[in-house]
Amino acid sequence: NCHLYCSAFILLILAGANMSFFAISEVYVIESEWNDETPAKKVKLTCNTADEALPVYWKKGTELKGTGKTLIAEVKEFPDAGNYTCLSAKTHEIISYSFFLITKVDSNGKTFLKCEAKNYSGIFTCSWMTENESPSVKFTIRSLKGSPVARTDQSVTEYTTQCQKENYCPFAEEHQPTEMFLEVIDEVEYENYTSSFFIRDISEYTRNHHYSVSYIRAIFIFQLRVLEMFTAALFQLFVVNAAHHRQLKVFNSSTAVYLTFQRAIENWFHT
Template identity: 50%
Template sequence: MFPSCLNAEAFEGNEELNSQHPSSSDGFSDFGTRTLFPPHLRAKFQLQLQPEAPQATMSHLLCALLSLLSFAALLESAQWKLQENVFVIDSRWDAEAPATMVELSCDSPEEAVLWRKDSSPFQEGKQRGKTLRVAVKELPDGGNYSCVSQESLRVLSSSLLLIARIGPDGTILRDILKSFQEPKTFLKCEAKNYSGVFTCSWMTENNPHVKFTIRSLEGPQGDVSCSTPVAVTEGALTTYTAQCHKENFCPFAEEHQPIDILLEAIDEVLYENYTASFFIRDIIKPDPPQCQHVATNGTVTWTYPRTWSTPNSYFPLTFKVKVKSTRRHRYQVYDTEEQWVQLPPGPAEVWVQARDRCYLSSWSSWSSLCR
């Protein structure tokens, strides 16, 4: 029985593969293209399983490249539209660079209008007329520019100008987020299994009022959707998390196109963005194993995490067992692919952690104390 997201016809007509597939002694484990397959059959199986992989991969790469180039082109322009009535001004962050001249138009049939900035009368440049030219250089130059009726003072239209500080190398200067220590990154994404669901996290320090948007770099046309970020504050540090889901993700198939995530941060008028690109297999971090039983003879057993992908024969885990002798106060760590370990005589404390056996992704956190 093959999962619906795999092409079962790839096995037809392959006598070598069909004859060896049922035997686990030859290195097979259920179905798929994970590294449990013998290398000489793995390559052959991949080609048959994905007969159009080269073209599909090229198409995906071209699509991703165009998305990245489009995004880069936006950053290269002096000003660009973030969303309706919201614009980002790329400001060269050095004293010698000139200001960017921005032209704003009042979207109203009324002719007699006044301009305001952040609800206060605009004191610089042309105050009357339906077109306003303003020099944008420093953060105080950003804000909400609105035109109002000269007669009724009713707001007719408005534009929010955000500022992205551009460094000497042409990239955005980034100060809003605080870096994680391990791994050293601003935007960290992890998946508990191969369902296509993953969680992205980021942190701020002494800055709890920043507004964030996280989405696929491909925009609404992408196949990744993310929830609204949730914030948890402890002291000066605020950690944000968002759950994302890659649509139609097949856990049994090889990944050919990375997921590209864009995080946008707005702190009043300051704009920054952060990106992450990864395959699901590279961000896997299982939940800790569940300790099951500690026998009187010193045998400790555990089970796979409930959140881990199934079947376990296709998604095997490897384990580390940390044992602390309560008498000698020393630690020993054992590596095993079994779900049990025999402890030496004497009282001890035991913890277990797990990692995907097929890919060198992250280890889980240690389990709760088994004994």
């Protein structure tokens, strides 16, 4: 299979690799099975020129690949991947780039993605490791609903990034999992990984105390009910006894107890 990617996060990485960002027109990811029997993937490239009569030619590095507006590129292994450039035959100016990445179908899991949280605040850390210490390796990690964050740390084998789930409420039940997407590009090699999880499942507190999801949910619901009952009782006390100064003191005292109780619960979720 051949996949065409024109997404911003892949172009963002390629732009950081000393390439002309404005000239990249298409990015292809080729799946390779890495055996002698599998033929090369054929992809038709088109040089987009405003002048239909303009003569053009194609190069890969210093190698001339063909002439004319279209080129059939055959890609199977790393030497076939990389940048295919369309140039004007008159001025030799670059008109457009087409960039090929190769991903191995059996990738042997060189890179993995793991996410953990210390508490129920919605803040979590994602980490991944790689055996590849190449300084050219580039990473992007993002939520499937969010924007990419490019990471270009060099000469290390462990990477981490801190994330926060927007509008997360520790007292509410999670109905949809958080999904993180990691992309790895090392020159012309491409890999991607996903991780799907609920904050409650990756919390260090849940793991250390061996609480089941149903038990944690029961605690949440119980505390919410206690808060609701306590708030309702305070409101009734205020309405009935608002005219009595002595009982207003009781109300103020009860309010202080309630706020202390509420803060204690919030601190429990964030520790």
